[in-house]
Amino acid sequence: MCSYLLFAIASTGVFTTSDLSRVIKAGETDVPFTIEGTVQHDCWTGYNYFAIADSNGTVILNRKTKIPHNDLRAGNRVLAFGVTVKGERRFACADCTNVEVICSGKAPSPQTVCISDFNSGAFDARYIRLIGTVRGVFRDERSKGFIYLALADTMDAAYAAFQDKDPESSDYSALIGCEIAITGLCNPDEGGARHHFGRMLIAGSPSHVEILRRRPWWTPARFLTVIIALILALVTVVAWNLCLRIQVERRSRELLNEHRAHVESDLKVEERTRLAVELHDTIAQNLTGVMLELNTVEQFIEDTPSEARPHLSLALMTLDSCRRDLRNCIWDLHSQALEEGDMNDAIRRTIEPHIDNVALSIRFNVPRNLFTDNTAHALLRIIRELVLNAIRHGCAKTIKIAGARECDRLLLSVQDDGCGFNPDLAPGVTSGHFGLQGIRERIKKLNGTVEISSSSQNGTKVTIGFDLPPADGGKA
Amino acid sequence: MLVDDHAIVRIGLASILGTKKNLKIVGEADCGETAIRIAPQVKPDVILMDMMLSGIDGAKATAEIHRLLPDAKILILTSYGTSNGIAYALKAGASGALLKTVQYPILVDAIQRLAAGEKVIDPEISRQLRKDPPVPELTERQTQILTAMMQGMTDSDIAKTIGLSQNGVREHITNIFNKLCAANRAEAIAIAMRKHLLKI
Numbered sequence: 088m089c090s091y092l093l094f095a096i097a098s099t100g101v102f103t104t105s106d107l108s109r110v111i112k113a114g115e116t117d118v119p120f121t122i123e124g125t126v127q128h129d130c131w132t133g134y135n136y137f138a139i140a141d142s143n144g145t146v147i148l149n150r151k152t153k154i155p156h157n158d159l160r161a162g163n164r165v166l167a168f169g170v171t172v173k174g175e176r177r178f179a180c181a182d183c184t185n186v187e188v189i190c191s192g193k194a195p196s197p198q199t200v201c202i203s204d205f206n207s208g209a210f211d212a213r214y215i216r217l218i219g220t221v222r223g224v225f226r227d228e229r230s231k232g233f234i235y236l237a238l239a240d241t242m243d244a245a246y247a248a249f250q251d252k253d254p255e256s257s258d259y260s261a262l263i264g265c266e267i268a269i270t271g272l273c274n275p276d277e278g279g280a281r282h283h284f285g286r287m288l289i290a291g292s293p294s295h296v297e298i299l300r301r302r303p304w305w306t307p308a309r310f311l312t313v314i315i316a317l318i319l320a321l322v323t324v325v326a327w328n329l330c331l332r333i334q335v336e337r338r339s340r341e342l343l344n345e346h347r348a349h350v351e352s353d354l355k356v357e358e359r360t361r362l363a364v365e366l367h368d369t370i371a372q373n374l375t376g377v378m379l380e381l382n383t384v385e386q387f388i389e390d391t392p393s394e395a396r397p398h399l400s401l402a403l404m405t406l407d408s409c410r411r412d413l414r415n416c417i418w419d420l421h422s423q424a425l426e427e428g429d430m431n432d433a434i435r436r437t438i439e440p441h442i443d444n445v446a447l448s449i450r451f452n453v454p455r456n457l458f459t460d461n462t463a464h465a466l467l468r469i470i471r472e473l474v475l476n477a478i479r480h481g482c483a484k485t486i487k488i489a490g491a492r493e494c495d496r497l498l499l500s501v502q503d504d505g506c507g508f509n510p511d512l513a514p515g516v517t518s519g520h521f522g523l524q525g526i527r528e529r530i531k532k533l534n535g536t537v538e539i540s541s542s543s544q545n546g547t548k549v550t551i552g553f554d555l556p557p558a559d560g561g562k563a
Numbered sequence: 564m565l566v567d568d569h570a571i572v573r574i575g576l577a578s579i580l581g582t583k584k585n586l587k588i589v590g591e592a593d594c595g596e597t598a599i600r601i602a603p604q605v606k607p608d609v610i611l612m613d614m615m616l617s618g619i620d621g622a623k624a625t626a627e628i629h630r631l632l633p634d635a636k637i638l639i640l641t642s643y644g645t646s647n648g649i650a651y652a653l654k655a656g657a658s659g660a661l662l663k664t665v666q667y668p669i670l671v672d673a674i675q676r677l678a679a680g681e682k683v684i685d686p687e688i689s690r691q692l693r694k695d696p697p698v699p700e701l702t703e704r705q706t707q708i709l710t711a712m713m714q715g716m717t718d719s720d721i722a723k724t725i726g727l728s729q730n731g732v733r734e735h736i737t738n739i740f741n742k743l744c745a746a747n748r749a750e751a752i753a754i755a756m757r758k759h760l761l762k763i
Contacts, residue, residue: 352749357715360756367615371642372569375663379575382667386582398578405571459714515570524570531568531594532617 101166104139104146108212111146111181116173120181122146123166127195127214128270130159131291134250137183138214138272139167140195145213147272148183158186161194197270202243205273206286216270217247217288218299221262226254234259234293236269247271249290257293264302270295361461362416368528369412373521377405408521415468424467430455434488437467438474442486445478451490453497457555465529466499472522473501473549481505481547497555502548507541564590564607566598566624567640568616572663576611579667586674595619595627602628607635608678612657614641614648622648622655629656636677640665641688649688650697659683699742701760708735710761713752 102110102120110118127138127145135150137159148167150159158165169183197216204210205217219238227233232254236247247269251257271290290296380402387395418440427433430451438447455463470488477483483503490499514520526549530537535553565573565588573591580586590605592598595616602610610628614621625637639652639660649660658677661670662685673683701709704725711721718736722729736748745751755761 349749356749356752356756357713360713360752363756367642368569371663372572375642376569376571376575378664379572379579379667383575383578383582385667386579401574401578461714521571528568528570534617 103143104141105143107146107171107181108144110171114173116171118171119168120170121166121168122148123164123189125192125195126159126161126163126165127197128161128291129194130156131250134291136272136289138212139165140214146181147212148181151182151184154183154186158188160191162192164189164192199268202238202240202245205245205288206243208286210273211286213273214271215273215288216268217245217273218266218268219245219247220266221264224259224262236262236267236296238267238269246287247290248287249292249295251293262296262298264306265298266300268297268299270297357460361464362420364461365416365419365464368532369525370409370416373405373409373412377402377409380405405521415471419464425460425463428455430458430463430466430490433463433467434470437471441471441475442478445483446485448485448487449489451488451499453490453492453555457492457497462533465533469526469529469551470499470501472526476522477501477503477505477547481507483546492555495555496552499551500548502546504546507543507545507547510539510541564588564592564598564602564605564610566592566595566610566616566621567613568593569613572613580671580674583671586671595621595624598624599627599631602635603631606632609674610635610637611640611674612637612652614639614643614652620648622651625652625657626655636680638673638677638683650692651700653684660688661685662687695757698744698754698758698760701739701742705735705739705742706760708732709739709751709755712736712748713755713761 102122104122104124107120107122110120122139122141124139124141124146127140130137130150135152136147137150138145138147140146148169149172151169166187166189167183168185168187169181171181195214197214198210199216199218200210202217202219205215217238219240221236222239222244223237225235225237227235227248232250232252233248234251234254236249236259238245238247249269249271269288269290271288274287274289380398383398384395384402387398422436424433424436427436430453431449433455434449434451435447458466474486474488477486481503483505485504487502488500489502490497492498513523515524527537530551530553533553535551538550539547540550541547565576567573567576570593573593577588577591580588589607590601592601596618598610598612598616599619612621612625616624619627621639621641625639628635628637633656636659637652637657639649639657640663641649641660642663649657653660659673659682661673661683665673665685676683707725708721711724716724718729718732721727722732725732727735736751739751740746743751743754745754
């Protein structure tokens with residue numbers, strides 16, 4: 088078979104690429120050959136293999152160093168002379184010892200090949216452009232300067248390698264995830280044999296690697312990192328929020344308790360003040376008066392008892408007034424009238440215990456929150472005194488109580504259908520009638536005015552007026 | 564002359580003092596304004612002056628009457644020995660101060676001693692004045708704000724009511740605290756109550 092082949096070749100003088108491939112595969116060594124074909128690529132600097140193609144196929148030859156690079160330009164039509172050799176070679180076992188350029192031509196375009204086709208063997212020893220996504224980059228410690236790329240597409244996987252004279256200066260790991268096209272020689276010898284990953288493409292230099300598409304920024308690792316970061320941030324925010332809420336709730340409880348304590352304290356102070364003023368203005372003064380009257384009685388009692396009598400009467404009546412004031416104070420302490428939110432209810436609650444068969448009409452159209460407790464209490468005491476006067480002294484059957492606000496002034500009127508009286512001739516304190524005087528004293532403290540109109544036909548009408556605080560002022 | 568806002572006290576004083584031949588009631592007033600108005604008319608030798616009056620209080624009325632009638636002797640008659648106003652009244656020209664609970668003979672004696680040019684101060688009052696010295700006098704605005712505080716108003720309520728800014732009100736409150744040496748509202752109100760600084 089071999090001798091027949093050699094004969095055939097010798098008879099023609101020139102090998103075809105397929106002839107030479109067969110000789111190499113058959114392991115025939117020291118067979119001189121001449122082959123005519125087109126150089127497939129510029130001869131790589133520092134790397135001595137090159138592909139030459141004719142109409143039958145492609146063969147890879149080992150360039151001996153004496154052959155100038157210019158002769159092995161891509162597209163050159165050449166006659167290559169050489170001899171087959173024995174030995175472990177990465178590619179072909181055919182040394183090209185000389186080249187004769189027939190003509191130059193256009194550099195052939197390498198065929199673009201997918202990984203599955205590349206692995207099929209159909210492109211062995213061909214100069215091709217392989218497309219794939221870089222899955223890994225590593226270096227072979229045995230052959231310095233070689234960078235290996237693990238390539239894959241959706242169907243298959245393969246290797247590609249290229250030489251970098253200064254491999255430390257570049258970070259090829261950035262290629263991982265990129266879709267690339269790498270142009271080089273498909274290694275016919277090592278496909279699937281030495282590399283379980285697939286066949287290997289040998290390229291000349293980094294310049295033969297073309298990045299088609301950069302790796303997407305959203306790698307699974309990044310995606311996971313971002314998700315974890317977001318979850319951590321969310322957890323932190325939720326935890327922080329929870330802490331804040333707990334702190335706010337605790338502080339709110341403290342503030343509420345403090346506020347309650349203050350309100351209670353303020354209410355106590357206010358109530359005690361009101362009570363102190365009430366006792367001072369009524370019972371204490373009346374008792375002082377009683378004491379003075381009794382001192383007077385003491386002065387007269389022995390020598391002129393008749394002069395002592397009116398003072399004794401006044402002392403007794405004042406004491407009676409004291410007793411009533413004290414009863415009112417105690418009643419006020421029990422009464423919830425001041426707690427009523429509506430003045431109509433407060434008035435009704437205050438006077439209802441004192442009236443029997445009297446028709447009562449209450450129309451008090453001023454909000455309770457416009458009055459302080461002191462003012463409201465004074466108003467209720469005045470109204471009670473007027474109602475009691477109307478019933479006791481006027482024998483009234485109907486009593487109308489009205490309150491209105493006019494130009495920031497409160498107008499209170501208490502009108503009855505009783506028998507009336509002459510205000511100018513009304514008995515005063517000296518006669519033991521303290522009611523009207525008490526009302527006048529309370530009104531004076533409110534800086535108010537009091538008008539009394541009375542007749543036997545129309546009964547009595549008492550009108551009281553005093554300035555209110557501004558509309559939104561006062562104690563809410 | 565008698566100055567007291569409670570008629571029953573004026574009547575009682577008039578009754579008991581009327582039993583003394585050498586004493587004559589020349590006038591009565593139920594408030595500071597009336598007292599200031601009628602005092603120059605009736606020209607009393609001695610004025611019995613209550614401290615807690617509506618409108619112009621006893622201390623201010625004392626100062627004014629003393630200015631108008633330097634020779635009139637003013638005897639403060641008060642329900643409280645701790646009233647801050649007593650110190651002012653004494654400084655403003657009052658010649659004496661007695662509690663309203665005073666026994667009748669002591670009162671008569673005091674009036675006569677005052678008329679003779681002496682000073683009469685109830686031992687209880689002088690003890691209180693020594694033990695609890697008067698606090699600096701509050702301005703009218705401060706009194707107004709303290710009264711509002713006691714009525715439970717908030718800063719904003721007070722500001723609206725008296726037509727000041729909230730900051731202005733807070734500044735006044737700080738000054739009140741400083742004057743009364745109070746740490747908070749409750750304490751300020753308590754001190755003001757004890758010293759009878761407020762008109763209620």
